[in-house]
Amino acid sequence: MNIAFFDTKPYDYIWFEPLSKEYGYEIRYCDYRLGADTAVLAKGYDVACAFVNDNICAETVGVLKKCGVRMLAMRCAGYNNVDVAAAAKAQLPVVRVPSYSPSAVAEHTAALLLSVNRKTHRAYYRIRDNNFSINGLMGFDLAGKTAGIIGTGQIGSIFADIALGFGMRVLAYDPFPKEDQLEYVPLDRLFTASDVISLHCPLTPDTYHMINKRRVKEMKKGVVILNTSRGALIDTEALLEGLIDGQIGGAGLDVYEEESDYFFEDRSGEIIRDEELSRLLTLPNVLVTSHQAFFTREAMQAIAMVTLENICALEQGRPLENTILPRS
Numbered sequence: 001m002n003i004a005f006f007d008t009k010p011y012d013y014i015w016f017e018p019l020s021k022e023y024g025y026e027i028r029y030c031d032y033r034l035g036a037d038t039a040v041l042a043k044g045y046d047v048a049c050a051f052v053n054d055n056i057c058a059e060t061v062g063v064l065k066k067c068g069v070r071m072l073a074m075r076c077a078g079y080n081n082v083d084v085a086a087a088a089k090a091q092l093p094v095v096r097v098p099s100y101s102p103s104a105v106a107e108h109t110a111a112l113l114l115s116v117n118r119k120t121h122r123a124y125y126r127i128r129d130n131n132f133s134i135n136g137l138m139g140f141d142l143a144g145k146t147a148g149i150i151g152t153g154q155i156g157s158i159f160a161d162i163a164l165g166f167g168m169r170v171l172a173y174d175p176f177p178k179e180d181q182l183e184y185v186p187l188d189r190l191f192t193a194s195d196v197i198s199l200h201c202p203l204t205p206d207t208y209h210m211i212n213k214r215r216v217k218e219m220k221k222g223v224v225i226l227n228t229s230r231g232a233l234i235d236t237e238a239l240l241e242g243l244i245d246g247q248i249g250g251a252g253l254d255v256y257e258e259e260s261d262y263f264f265e266d267r268s269g270e271i272i273r274d275e276e277l278s279r280l281l282t283l284p285n286v287l288v289t290s291h292q293a294f295f296t297r298e299a300m301q302a303i304a305m306v307t308l309e310n311i312c313a314l315e316q317g318r319p320l321e322n323t324i325l326p327r328s
């Protein structure tokens with residue numbers, strides 16, 4: 001099998017190259033993101049391999065099919081950037097890595113919470129500047145506070161355990177609750193009762209902008225918002241308004257609605273033209289990381305292993321276990 005690998009970063013090569021040799025697969029590593037204009041690079045390859053900010057719209061699917069690509073292998077869990085219906089119509093199987101390290105993402109969420117609350121990101125810079133003042137760095141005890149967790153799948157349920165470990169009360173919302181394990185409440189109640197709200201649901205038409213102006217007004221004053229899921233779960237304008245008027249006490253964001261132009265890239269020599277991102281980055285109570293919640297050794301190894309195993313299933317004509325199917 002030969003694989004056209006889009007949006008390659010140095011760490012992808014480190015994990016995929018040795019393993020692909022064991023499978024006897026040839027990988028062409030492209031820096032370009034996969035989209036309608038770059039899909040032609042997959043001509044002559046069996047598989048196109050893509051990541052979270054590639055754009056696999058209907059047009060991209062059409063070009064991949066014309067190029068003879070037999071499968072799209074997403075090397076990630078989320079697939080909101082794939083037109084799954086178009087792929088199904090074109091009979092292009094799409095596979096993903098449904099689980100690589102849910103702990104990695106849940107632990108990063110906890111890191112964001114601890115940092116935003118106790119302001120360690122600001123303390124770090126102060127101390128480096130010989131400024132040992134602690135004025136303005138006061139946080140609050142997590143113990144005894146309420147964490148509202150939206151989406152209690154693999155990642156959300158681990159984050160719930162972490163929050164319980166901090167001595168927090170956990171309220172959860174999920175259309176498919178794990179009945180016996182957590183205290184599930186309606187979404188309205190979760191928004192009004194939580195001191196910390198953490199998003200762990202997929203991005204779908206139902207969850208798009210689930211945090212919006214109305215929701216922000218309903219939240220407890222000083223609430224901390226955490227999003228390690230997908231940027232478009234939050235209406236950034238509503239978040240900014242809430243942060244600026246003090247309704248929201250802080251935000252830890254590993255994802256951002258318009259992240260695709262910036263995240264994963266070194267733009268240190270350039271001017272950020274995205275005004276909402278620029279404004280977010282000026283706020284002391286906001287910590288943004290660049291979609292790195294998944295980024296542990298264990299997760300990278302699992303991503304490479306499962307992606308290549310997905311491709312091997314195609315090669316050997318076995319059932320594709322990790323196929324993404326259109327929503328019915």
Ligand code: NAI
Pocket residue numbers: 077078098099102105150151152153154155156173174175176200201202203206207228229230254255291292293294295
């Ligand atoms: P999962 O599929 O195990 O869990 C998602 C949960 O969300 C399910 O229990 C589902 O029932 C629930 N859900 C569906 N619709 C919902 C709604 N309208 N409201 C509330 N809950 C809803 O997925 P997993 O592995 O826990 O991942 C969660 C999200 O984390 C993914 O969708 C992905 O976007 C994101 N992610 C982010 C990473 C990062 O590096 N920042 C890495 C991996 C995943």
